[in-house]
Amino acid sequence: MTSKARQGEDGGSQTVRALLRLREMILSGQLPAGERIAEPAVAEATGISRTPIRAALIRLQEEGLIEPIRSGGFRVRAFSAAEIRDAIEVRGVMEGLAARLAAERGVGRAALSVLQGCVREIDDLLASGELDEARFAAYVEANARFHDALAGASGSEVVQRQVVRANALPFASANGFVRVQAASADARRTLTIANAQHAAVIEAIAQREGGRAEALMREHARIAHRNLEHVLDNPAVIGLIPGGCLIQGPRDAAPVRK
């Protein structure tokens, strides 16, 4: 019972807790980019012993958020603008693959209507007035649901897995830059265009137009490219995006590592 209660609270095992907690500490900048992650320190800060923390670190390395140090241990990665652009491109390619497979192999009526439901929700949201915090949260949620459903529509666990993986880096993910969009002036315009692409992909899938579906999802991901440029030009908004503290300023020399 106790274990089940704890499971409900924060996700089961110490390892999972450590993973969530560490990710949070990295993305919030509590563990600064480029710096070694000292296991004993994290252990004390979280109240979790070193063993599960170690397991979480391995997973975070596979995820790409941290990198091994030659002399042992890990360090928080810093990402150049070019790397982020590439990560976004990879996501676009993977989601493009998912969309193409969905179109080529066909998807059931149910899956299609889930996708359509997301688009509808977002359309209603955009039509219903100002983009306040609540509506914005709803948008983020619906958008994530659309992208998840699309990965599932590929009909391939292998592909779905890779799509999830491509979304692992926070600033590469589908919702990575939306908070920046919200802050910008033409938020509604961009989101409207994005949702039109959602709708077009669904149409392409329904009509078995694989090439079109793929191209659309690739282009869709490139919205994030434009948002990234915006962030690089206005470093003030960098705090809005998750893991923003991991982004190396475009003019920063690589930090000297002793």
Place this chain on the structure above:
Amino acid sequence: MTSKARQGEDGGSQTVRALLRLREMILSGQLPAGERIAEPAVAEATGISRTPIRAALIRLQEEGLIEPIRSGGFRVRAFSAAEIRDAIEVRGVMEGLAARLAAERGVGRAALSVLQGCVREIDDLLASGELDEARFAAYVEANARFHDALAGASGSEVVQRQVVRANALPFASANGFVRVQAASADARRTLTIANAQHAAVIEAIAQREGGRAEALMREHARIAHRNLEHVLDNPAVIGLIPGGCLIQGPRDAAPVRK
């Protein structure tokens, strides 16, 4: 000194040793697909304590070779023909991306000549006589070198990383089915075609034809599709491919799990 000597022998830390050893045990069928991997048993068999073995298991899970069991621990994965096809498709897409980026961004003279060197080597190999064991090993090596160099030519560490990842599953990798090809009658023909594709990709990259480069690498990966079909039709050769024991027979019902 002792530690450095051991490092030379089999790759450094106990964790690395455990990773290599476990992968070998899985791919050789020593740990049967579908069966739970008992850590104490592996620990005793390898002489490595449970801690590094555990670390290796986590890495193998991220790699996709093993999957977690609900009640704890891991089990060796079994792969259906459909999953293998999808994994090959994913590799094709990722290598296609690498080739496109190489073409779009341009590659240096040096990188280009590395690629050309591989193609030349393979051509010479194919022209030089019977495909004996030695020549065949040289082919495998040169082929791997080509694919590595191509991933590097993308100019993006992020992309390179994903390509490597897509090649992690042994039967999805570029050299996964070559031994099958060697056994088949028209080995020379297939390898000749494959190398023509290599050459064409280089040409496309040199001429900055991104779309062509991408399409070529996708098609190139599909050679593995044909080889897979061949294997499924001739289960006798399944022992030739690494990790063949992980392939579920096409007509096999899922093995009963008690």
Place this chain on the structure above:
DNA sequence: TACACAAATTGTGTATACAGCTATGGCAAA
């Protein structure tokens, strides 16, 4: 004041001990 060297502290990698849980086999009862 700067630099080199030594000592101490800190941290990783690994082994091991232990608690809780799962699964399996046997035993009893119907």
Place this chain on the structure above:
DNA sequence: TTTGCCATAGCTGTATACACAATTTGTGTA
């Protein structure tokens, strides 16, 4: 003979201890 339950054995997840390595700090000297 079959079915249900209980006990036992084994395994996982976690904590902790320890050795070796690295880094940092402090000290002495040029």
